[in-house]
Amino acid sequence: xxxxxxxxxxxxxxxxxxxxxxxxxxxxxxxxxxxxxxxxxxxxxxxxxxxxxxxxxxxxxxxxxxxxxxxxxxxxxxxxxxxxxxxxxxxxxxxxxxxxxxxxxxxxxxxxxxxxxxxxxxxxxxxxxxxxxxxxxxxxxxxxxxxxxxxxxxxxxxxxxxxxxxxxxxxxxxxxxxxxxxxxxxxxxxxxxxxxxxxxxxxxxxxxxxxxxxxxxxxxxxxxxxxxxxxxxxxxxxxxxxxxxxxxxxxxxxxxxxxxxxxxxxxxxxxxxxxxxxxxxxxxxxxxxxxxxxxxxxxxxxxxxxxxxxxxxxxxxxxxxxxxxxxxxxxxxxxxxxxxxxxxxxxxxx
Amino acid sequence: xxxxxxxxxxxxxxxxxxxxxxxxxxxxxxxxxxxxxxxxxxxxxxxxxxxxxxxxxxxxxxxxxxxxxxxxxxxxxxxxxxxxxxxxxxxxxxxxxxxxxxxxxxxxxxxxxxxxxxxxxxxxxxxxxxxxxxxxxxxxxxxxxxxxxxxxxxxxxxxxxxxxxxxxxxxxxxxxxxxxxxxxxxxxxxxxxxxxxxxxxxxxxxxxxxxxxxxxxxxxxxxxxxxxxxxxxxxxxxxxxxxxxxxxxxxxxxxxxxxxxxxxxxxxxxxxxxxxxxxxxxxxxxxxxxxxxxxxxxxxxxxxxxxxxxxxxxxxxxxxxxxxx
Numbered sequence: 001x002x003x004x005x006x007x008x009x010x011x012x013x014x015x016x017x018x019x020x021x022x023x024x025x026x027x028x029x030x031x032x033x034x035x036x037x038x039x040x041x042x043x044x045x046x047x048x049x050x051x052x053x054x055x056x057x058x059x060x061x062x063x064x065x066x067x068x069x070x071x072x073x074x075x076x077x078x079x080x081x082x083x084x085x086x087x088x089x090x091x092x093x094x095x096x097x098x099x100x101x102x103x104x105x106x107x108x109x110x111x112x113x114x115x116x117x118x119x120x121x122x123x124x125x126x127x128x129x130x131x132x133x134x135x136x137x138x139x140x141x142x143x144x145x146x147x148x149x150x151x152x153x154x155x156x157x158x159x160x161x162x163x164x165x166x167x168x169x170x171x172x173x174x175x176x177x178x179x180x181x182x183x184x185x186x187x188x189x190x191x192x193x194x195x196x197x198x199x200x201x202x203x204x205x206x207x208x209x210x211x212x213x214x215x216x217x218x219x220x221x222x223x224x225x226x227x228x229x230x231x232x233x234x235x236x237x238x239x240x241x242x243x244x245x246x247x248x249x250x251x252x253x254x255x256x257x258x259x260x261x262x263x264x265x266x267x268x269x270x271x272x273x274x275x276x277x278x279x280x281x282x283x284x285x286x287x288x289x290x291x292x293x294x295x296x297x298x299x300x301x302x303x304x305x306x307x308x309x310x311x312x313x314x315x316x317x318x319x320x321x322x323x324x325x326x327x328x329x330x331x332x333x334x335x336x337x338x339x340x341x342x343x344x345x346x347x348x349x350x
Numbered sequence: 351x352x353x354x355x356x357x358x359x360x361x362x363x364x365x366x367x368x369x370x371x372x373x374x375x376x377x378x379x380x381x382x383x384x385x386x387x388x389x390x391x392x393x394x395x396x397x398x399x400x401x402x403x404x405x406x407x408x409x410x411x412x413x414x415x416x417x418x419x420x421x422x423x424x425x426x427x428x429x430x431x432x433x434x435x436x437x438x439x440x441x442x443x444x445x446x447x448x449x450x451x452x453x454x455x456x457x458x459x460x461x462x463x464x465x466x467x468x469x470x471x472x473x474x475x476x477x478x479x480x481x482x483x484x485x486x487x488x489x490x491x492x493x494x495x496x497x498x499x500x501x502x503x504x505x506x507x508x509x510x511x512x513x514x515x516x517x518x519x520x521x522x523x524x525x526x527x528x529x530x531x532x533x534x535x536x537x538x539x540x541x542x543x544x545x546x547x548x549x550x551x552x553x554x555x556x557x558x559x560x561x562x563x564x565x566x567x568x569x570x571x572x573x574x575x576x577x578x579x580x581x582x583x584x585x586x587x588x589x590x591x592x593x594x595x596x597x598x599x600x601x602x603x604x605x606x607x608x609x610x611x612x613x614x615x616x617x618x619x620x621x622x623x624x625x626x627x628x629x630x631x632x633x634x635x636x637x638x639x640x641x642x643x644x645x646x647x648x649x650x651x652x653x654x655x656x657x658x659x660x661x662x663x664x665x666x667x668x669x670x671x672x673x674x675x
Contacts, residue, residue, distance in 0.1 A: 125502035125503040125508065126499045127518070128517075128518060128520050128522040129422060129423045129517045129518065129523050129526075130422050130423070130522070130523070130526060132522075135522065198505060199505025199506040199508075199509055200505055200508065201424075201509045201512070201513070203422070203424045203512070234419075234420075235420050235421065236416075237420055237424065237426070240420065241416065242416075243413075243414060243415055244416035245416075246415075282502070282508075283424070287422075320414075322415050325411050325415050326411060328411075329408065329410070329411040332407055333404060333407050336403055337403070340403075
């Protein structure tokens with residue numbers, strides 16, 4: 001008998017792609033996607049159930065579909081589209097509680113996979129440069145998505161204690177980038193002029209959507225209980241990222257950072273949660289050694305190539321192209337050499 | 351030989367230089383060598399500036415297009431070597447005219463822990479140690495310093511601290527750097543050392559809790575004690591305005607003969623003459639594997655390193671003729 005998988009948040013991009021890749025796997029007998037909206041991707045044999053995970057009916061879905069694997073991807077990073085932070089928190093926290101409660105009752109469930117974020121490590125100048133899975137941030141007060149993610153992880157761990165027969169995997173993803181996926185960070189990069197905090201150059205780390213889908217697929221198909229940092233190799237500084245993408249930026253002095261980000265948020269351009277501001281000051285890097293070792297997985301993209309792949313997705317207009325800079329270099333070099341030679345000759349060849 | 355020079359062209363007069371001048375006419379100078387060029391054009395064929403110019407422009411292009419590598423700590427090797435090192439070189443060669451003694455005690459490869467005294471109100475001694483080893487050590491190694499969180503909170507300072515390869519003082523980062531075979535530089539006195547009043551100069555403060563020794567024992571890497579003479583005089587702190595320090599959230603607020611009286615100008619350090627001595631490496635691999643978990647071993651080793659630095663400081667102070675020469 002093949003594996004029977006339930007995916008929450010099926011309308012999301014990653015969930016859709018995961019379902020798509022599981023469909024083609026002959027050992028996966030059945031895939032069901034739960035969500036409030038239809039999947040954005042064309043799925044063939046994935047059954048779509050329009051349901052709210054906050055609704056106790058979810059238990060019924062779990063029991064009637066007889067799934068053995070639950071992939072919880074209905075965790076929102078931004079309140080956009082659901083009508084505010086209160087709803088977002090409810091979906092994230094109450095939704096996860098309900099879902100895990102349902103899993104606890106569903107005896108066939110053997111595996112729970114949950115999406116989390118490296119943002120749980122915070123971004124603080126008092127923290128180490130690189131986080132391994134067992135480390136925690138020194139900065140306690142957390143807000144927004146970060147706070148939700150910390151709470152959701154806590155529920156997942158206590159669920160794991162109550163159902164020791166179920167393998168629980170928590171996947172802490174770095175910032176997603178790729179040609180298609182949209183996140184607050186990709187929208188930030190797409191601003192006409194990107195504001196940055198003057199005097200700060202945070203370390204950023206990404207994971208490409210293809211690698212993220214592959215990791216999710218492996219977590220479903222293989223046995224990897226535990227907590228993992230999922231991140232590409234390499235680090236890119238914010239200033240470097242903007243240069244790689246040829247994006248214009250404007251440095252903003254620290255006292256103006258919060259008001260400006262508030263204005264951008266109110267304009268509805270980028271829905272950047274306040275907890276993300278710290279990240280754009282101090283940055284954060286997670287150690288991906290455990291992922292590589294236990295999954296035997298080498299990400300196809302580094303932070304840098306992932307970012308470039310996103311930039312190639314044409315949603316980002318380049319201010320200056322790499323070729324143009326190379327041309328400038330050649331012109332300037334030729335000019336300076338000529339001048340040099342002329343000066344040399346004027347000096348009577350001495 | 352003559353055929354490969356691109357600006358040469360066939361000529362009727364074999365004794366004339368084969369090059370073309372900037373105006374497009376053949377050069378009238380007499381050829382002075384087997385390559386068929388005159389003295390002027392031989393040098394011009396390969397101008398000494400060309401390589402450097404090319405390199406400088408390529409550097410600008412890489413910076414403009416983001417084409418450089420950063421490690422997990424935010425270390426930007428290219429920026430450090432190309433931009434920061436020349437500035438620091440002026441300071442250690444001309445400003446403080448630092449004399450380096452025993453640099454050979456720093457191994458050319460593998461992990462090593464440098465432990466140094468800390469003084470001078472502003473941590474210039476750390477900057478000098480870092481760039482001194484980069485410039486003067488035969489292997490041109492990058493010292494990765496451990497700094498207080500204040501350094502990483504401040505704008506510009508924090509950015510530069512990370513880009514030049516330093517990180518927050520904590521056991522995890524320290525262990526990671528040593529495991530990666532890096533040179534780690536620590537100042538166990540911390541703020542107690544760098545922010546001590548002038549009257550306390552060259553008196554080593556308490557060496558923290560010996561966390562740095564634990565890290566070295568765990569990595570089983572040698573410890574090299576570093577004694578810096580001269581840094582105590584660069585900004586003599588006469589008084590610590592504690593109330594002001596609290597307002598700004600600083601560990602101390604220095605009042606020196608020039609600061610804050612002269613404003614930012616008062617922050618220019620005094621050009622004293624420095625002597626930096628690297629002591630004999632203290633091996634840690636003769637201790638058992640789990641010695642880092644034994645507090646007494648850690649205390650003993652901490653004391654040994656501290657004594658060594660204090661004694662070297664005293665010895666070098668005795669031989670010092672003047673603060674400035």
